[in-house]
Amino acid sequence: MTIIEKIWDSHVVYQQPGAPALLYIDLHLIHEVTSPQAFQGLRERGLKVRRPDLTVATTDHSIPTTDRSLPIVDEIAARQVAQLEANCREFDIPLYGIHSDRQGIVHVIGPELGLTQPGMTVVCGDSHTATHGAFGALAFGIGTSEIEHVLATQCLLQRKSKTLQVRVDGALKPGVSAKDIILALIARIGIGGGTGSIIEYTGNAIRALSMEERMTVCNMTIEGGARAGLVAPDDTTFQYLHGRPHAPKGAEWDAAVARWKQLVTDADATYGRTITIDAGALEPMITFGTNPGMGIPIGAPVPEPSQVSDPGEREALQQALTYMGLEGGKPLAGHPVNVVFIGSCTNSRISDLRTAARLLAGRKVNPKVRVLVVPGSQEVKRQAIAEGLPEIFRAAGAEWREPGCSMCIAMNGDSVAAGQYSLSTSNRNFEGRQGKGARTFLASPLTAAASAITGVVTDVRTLL
Amino acid sequence: MKFQMLQSRMVPMPQRNIDTDQIIPARFLKTISKEGLGDNLFCDWRYDAQGKPKADFILNQPRAAGAQVLLAGDNFGCGSSREHAPWALMQFGFRALISTSFADIFRANSLKNGLLPVIVPADVHAALFDAVASDRNVEVRIDLQNQTLTTPDGRTVEFPVDSFSKHCLLEGVDEIGYTLQHQAEIAAFEARRVGSVNTTA
Numbered sequence: 001m002t003i004i005e006k007i008w009d010s011h012v013v014y015q016q017p018g019a020p021a022l023l024y025i026d027l028h029l030i031h032e033v034t035s036p037q038a039f040q041g042l043r044e045r046g047l048k049v050r051r052p053d054l055t056v057a058t059t060d061h062s063i064p065t066t067d068r069s070l071p072i073v074d075e076i077a078a079r080q081v082a083q084l085e086a087n088c089r090e091f092d093i094p095l096y097g098i099h100s101d102r103q104g105i106v107h108v109i110g111p112e113l114g115l116t117q118p119g120m121t122v123v124c125g126d127s128h129t130a131t132h133g134a135f136g137a138l139a140f141g142i143g144t145s146e147i148e149h150v151l152a153t154q155c156l157l158q159r160k161s162k163t164l165q166v167r168v169d170g171a172l173k174p175g176v177s178a179k180d181i182i183l184a185l186i187a188r189i190g191i192g193g194g195t196g197s198i199i200e201y202t203g204n205a206i207r208a209l210s211m212e213e214r215m216t217v218c219n220m221t222i223e224g225g226a227r228a229g230l231v232a233p234d235d236t237t238f239q240y241l242h243g244r245p246h247a248p249k250g251a252e253w254d255a256a257v258a259r260w261k262q263l264v265t266d267a268d269a270t271y272g273r274t275i276t277i278d279a280g281a282l283e284p285m286i287t288f289g290t291n292p293g294m295g296i297p298i299g300a301p302v303p304e305p306s307q308v309s310d311p312g313e314r315e316a317l318q319q320a321l322t323y324m325g326l327e328g329g330k331p332l333a334g335h336p337v338n339v340v341f342i343g344s345c346t347n348s349r350i351s352d353l354r355t356a357a358r359l360l361a362g363r364k365v366n367p368k369v370r371v372l373v374v375p376g377s378q379e380v381k382r383q384a385i386a387e388g389l390p391e392i393f394r395a396a397g398a399e400w401r402e403p404g405c406s407m408c409i410a411m412n413g414d415s416v417a418a419g420q421y422s423l424s425t426s427n428r429n430f431e432g433r434q435g436k437g438a439r440t441f442l443a444s445p446l447t448a449a450a451s452a453i454t455g456v457v458t459d460v461r462t463l464l
Numbered sequence: 465m466k467f468q469m470l471q472s473r474m475v476p477m478p479q480r481n482i483d484t485d486q487i488i489p490a491r492f493l494k495t496i497s498k499e500g501l502g503d504n505l506f507c508d509w510r511y512d513a514q515g516k517p518k519a520d521f522i523l524n525q526p527r528a529a530g531a532q533v534l535l536a537g538d539n540f541g542c543g544s545s546r547e548h549a550p551w552a553l554m555q556f557g558f559r560a561l562i563s564t565s566f567a568d569i570f571r572a573n574s575l576k577n578g579l580l581p582v583i584v585p586a587d588v589h590a591a592l593f594d595a596v597a598s599d600r601n602v603e604v605r606i607d608l609q610n611q612t613l614t615t616p617d618g619r620t621v622e623f624p625v626d627s628f629s630k631h632c633l634l635e636g637v638d639e640i641g642y643t644l645q646h647q648a649e650i651a652a653f654e655a656r657r658v659g660s661v662n663t664t665a
Binding site for chain 1: 478479480481483485486489490491493494495496497498508537538539542543544545546547550565567568569572573576577626627628639640642643644646647649650653654657658659660661662663664665
């Protein structure tokens with residue numbers, strides 16, 4: 001059996017022939033944007049939350065990243081945040097709210113608090129829930145109806161997905177990072193390539209990644225269409241978890257590790273499909289278009305519509321290039337950028353900030369570029385302060401903000417103006433994602449920091 | 465919401481990979497209700513900078529009024545898990561979607577709201593776009609009980625729906641109600657769980 005099937009089987013509460021499995025959920029994460037209608041549904045049915053002790057909430061999507069001692073100016077956002085606070089009070093759900101010292105992006109704080117553990121089922125009303133798969137958990141995004149279902153029953157009705165192995169072997173070259181692995185995979189399989197599947201990432205290049213890097217890879221699984229992606233736990237996982245606030249302690253820790261060590265894919269197990277990637281052949285990746293599958297190695301030319309034979313694909317490419325204001329056949333390197341965003345559930349953890357700071361230390365960002373650095377959580381912020389990173393960012397000319405989703409989804413006031421180019425460490429380059437008419441290039445923190453310095457899309461290896 | 469059968473004109477949107485950020489942009493997700501989303505369906509494609517409807521966008525044309533079927537390009541509904549997308553589509557008046565494929569989370573969200581995603585083979589998909597291009601008033605008939613789509617030229621094509629979702633849609637079964645019938649099994653499962661976290665600790 002694969003680890004995916006092992007976790008699935010150990011969570012089936014009940015299954016009627018022909019019906020989907022009733023799957024138990026070990027951890028339910030909640031945020032302000034997708035939950036209000038679910039709580040309203042509970043109220044209308046007169047139901048309680050079955051397991052508040054397996055549920056945790058935070059505010060991240062619609063909150064400002066500026067001074068938190070001030071009230072939220074956007075009245076609609078303020079009402080949504082207040083509604084989450086009221087819902088958590090009414091239903092006894094622990095909330096790391098806007099003034100909590102543990103507030104942060106939901107996919108940053110779950111792991112950080114030690115709540116996300118191997119072998120768990122984890123859900124959240126957010127497609128980037130796949131992030132938690134880095135711990136060998138089966139973690140996927142759900143809609144608001146399903147949030148209500150989990151709140152009421154701690155279960156979900158689910159059908160088994162196909163399995164897809166993504167095997168990455170070899171050593172990454174300098175300047176190439178976890179973000180480039182996942183951008184390269186999505187460029188290869190396309191934005192719908194993983195639909196109906198759950199991915200297991202395997203291979204020695206995945207084993208060599210830190211937990212934060214594995215989270216970056218798993219985070220963008222959904223951008224390839226797969227609802228969940230995971231990495232079997234190993235010593236790297238156990239070391240990360242040890243001593244975290246909600247990780248097991250003492251004898252319970254030893255018992256947990258013994259259980260977690262069973263969470264491996266058996267040697268004779270088979271996957272529905274396998275894709276292999278040579279890590280040593282990867283280059284820093286960047287997207288040029290309007291979905292995350294439209295990515296190229298940074299030195300490669302943007303594809304030319306005239307070279308695409310499939311008419312539907314040609315039209316999609318032409319439409320994307322028109323929106324982006326780009327011409328096919330030319331490389332992106334050297335293209336001016338107006339904004340650099342370092343943050344999001346993909347790349348806002350301490351290692352991402354350290355990477356960017358190392359490159360920015362002693363340098364200045366290009367005066368034409370607005371650079372926003374948004375830590376993923378209060379914990380990341382504290383660590384960054386302890387290491388002196390905010391001073392490095394500020395001295396270089398970047399803005400240092402409070403934790404949240406910020407410019408990744410641009411619903412909190414942090415946005416890119418129409419027609420401007422953003423080089424972003426986030427996960428989506430859809431039309432208007434970072435602001436109406438905004439144009440997004442997705443890349444790694446290394447590429448983002450390098451481009452912040454030069455003011456143009458830059459191959460970081462020229463600065464290393 | 466129940467779904468049984470419908471006959472309707474189609475609104476063609478052939479673009480591939482239409483993501484849920486296009487269906488309903490994130491700035492409309494600050495609401496705490498499900499209401500009022502239909503007016504902002506495809507907002508950034510539908511209105512100009514002054515907020516006036518763009519005449520060349522299909523949802524602003526008379527042909528879209530009263531149409532219950534959206535004929536969409538491949539991989540419709542990819543990206544964000546926001547259920548606001550099916551809510552907005554339904555509030556506009558759509559009850560069924562036809563494509564070669566739908567993104568997983570979007571498809572699940574749609575089924576839970578009585579918005580039926582109909583998956584057809586590529587040749588049928590292309591023929592439907594051709595049919596609606598030559599005559600915008602052609603209709604399709606979607607019969608959930610028999611899992612059939614009847615094309616404008618009278619062809620009957622079967623489409624897949626899992627038996628449970630079909631039953632729920634036909635009978636208007638409430639999934640939470642279904643699961644609550646299994647509280648004894650849930651409690652028994654909880655009794656044998658090990659290694660649980662406690663978020664309240």
